[in-house]
Amino acid sequence: MPKTKNIRELVDVIRSKNAGPYELTFDFIFKSFEIYEEVKSSGVINEELIAELYDIKLEDVISVINYDPAKAIKATIVRPFSSGAIGETDVYGAQQHAPLLKIEIPWD
Template identity: 60%
Template sequence: MSKVKLPQLATVIRSKNSGPYELTLDVIFKDQESYEAACKARVINKTTIAELYGIQEDDVIGIVEFSPANAIKATIVRPYPSGALGETDVYGAQQHAPLLDLEVELN
């Protein structure tokens, strides 16, 4: 078994607002094989997302595997509402960085 970083398997890793109180993290894989490897490894799950983002698992609203697009989507509660005092990324577009070091175990 070997491990590879998520960016080696994905063509798109991004974050965006999912309304003013939530962030969505999208990972779109370069092919079906890469997508299936990530799904099989269960690397994107509530526990991992909570650890990466320093939040409670209850603040991970959901994880969706969407095979027609070879994509996995995770939605989390924003630490601050979009545009609130102290919030640093009004569009939520710079929050994907913790996913870049995530490793996927390949069989």
């Protein structure tokens, strides 16, 4: 069975926040450049994974980008409800990162 590490072991920060009233963004900031490079090269954090974790259409994943200078990966999705709309429960988008905590990364 392949070895994995949970994303929580590899990052200093996992967070969600608004990227305007109609989008949510998720940040993974890794503990080191070596860990970041390993996760980046694995390709695990991608549009398909984000769509699956948030049960959204693939086209609602706006982007998943690697930001080398900050040893970070950023994913952005269309908000299910715009910030402050009726039925919306997290106006700042700060409590939407929980599904990301399940991510497992292949690790030797």
